[in-house]
Amino acid sequence: MLTLRQMTYFVALAEQRSFSAAAEVVHVTQPALSQQIKEMEATLGTRLVERLPRDIRLTRAGQVVLERCHEILAMTRNLEAEIRLSKGLTGRLTLGVIPTIAPYLLPRALTRIKSAALDLDMRVREAQTAELVSSVQNGKLDAAVIALPHDTGGLMAQPLFTDHFLLAGSQSRIEALTAQSAPRPTDLSPDALLLLDEGHCLADQALDVCGLKRTRQTVDLGASSLATLCGLVAQGFGLTFLPEIALCSEMAASPDMAVLRFPEPQPERTVALVRRQSTEVKTWFSELAVLLTEAGEELMVAARARA
Structure with missing residues (x-):
């Protein structure tokens, strides 16, 4: 099952286009972030990222997953905000x-x-x-x-x-x-x-x-x-x-x-x-x-x- 952590890491990777930069943004080590992306790909049964010498590129499946991750994370933040501010x-x-x-x-x-x-x-x-x-x-x-x-x-x-x-x-x-x-x-x-x-x-x-x-x-x-x-x-x-x-x-x-x-x-x-x-x-x-x-x-x- 995909986790919110994996989705957060994947969005950071797509935005930063670098494993090291993405790891810095989400405050984890690069190996830890890379492992979570690999587990995400294994769960979905498809490659999400093409690893290039100095860059990364999302596959077609990766583009679809990125769009859905944005939606799910936004809904999660919205829910958290409603609970936080429910009393004024x-x-x-x-x-x-x-x-x-x-x-x-x-x-x-x-x-x-x-x-x-x-x-x-x-x-x-x-x-x-x-x-x-x-x-x-x-x-x-x-x-x-x-x-x-x-x-x-x-x-x-x-x-x-x-x-x-x-x-x-x-x-x-x-x-x-x-x-x-x-x-x-x-x-x-x-x-x-x-x-x-x-x-x-x-x-x-x-x-x-x-x-x-x-x-x-x-x-x-x-x-x-x-x-x-x-x-x-x-x-x-x-x-x-x-x-x-x-x-x-x-x-x-x-x-x-x-x-x-x-x-x-x-x-x-x-x-x-x-x-x-x-x-x-x-x-x-x-x-x-x-x-x-x-x-x-x-x-x-x-x-x-x-x-």
Whole structure:
């Protein structure tokens, strides 16, 4: 009979494409991992892996088994999560947050969560949206905070609050723009825009509201963080879109930066909490959503008082 341990080892091997690397990931010796894979092949009566000099390749049967292992391990993690969180915000909770939200929302949110759920062991992971959605789907995360619109892959999404986009640049550049009628996003020259690099949903959303496509020929794409972007535009290197949630923190870090609001309807994103559809609805999800909403709305109030 196949075991969950064997499936875990096999998935690690398929992902790492190396027995030694896979053994390191699952914290066993290489001979131990190799033996488990051989036993798995013996149980199924077929080869799953072609062993090459410096690589491994899954056989056709191995591809089928890998897909089923992903499904079974995801179901197992889902079951474990439901049991852990069946009594509300207690036990262990794994939460993912995208980089353009995490450094601004988490300090306020975690303080609230800690006060409301003293017995909660929360583990936070910061990653880009596609990775977080995949991790929630396969049970590696219980929930994630992402920004919509974005393909959630069938996950259940609970909107938390609305986060408007502001236009940020140097004092002189913003003053020149406000001396005229306030520009709309579609009025902006692509040559002037600095955006985050590939994989950041904030950049894709900003391009969408400008009616632009993501190409390096039209828009400068390369910064890895909002802090980097804000430092650049504060010194006159173009303009960027700044979400309200980040305004107070980034203006404190880059005091030479100025911002302006777009005319109504202002471009915006919806910050949402997502979970698997299959997860049994318990109080932990709604309790967490309320606490995150309260923290987010506090940040929105502070941002609107400042800009």
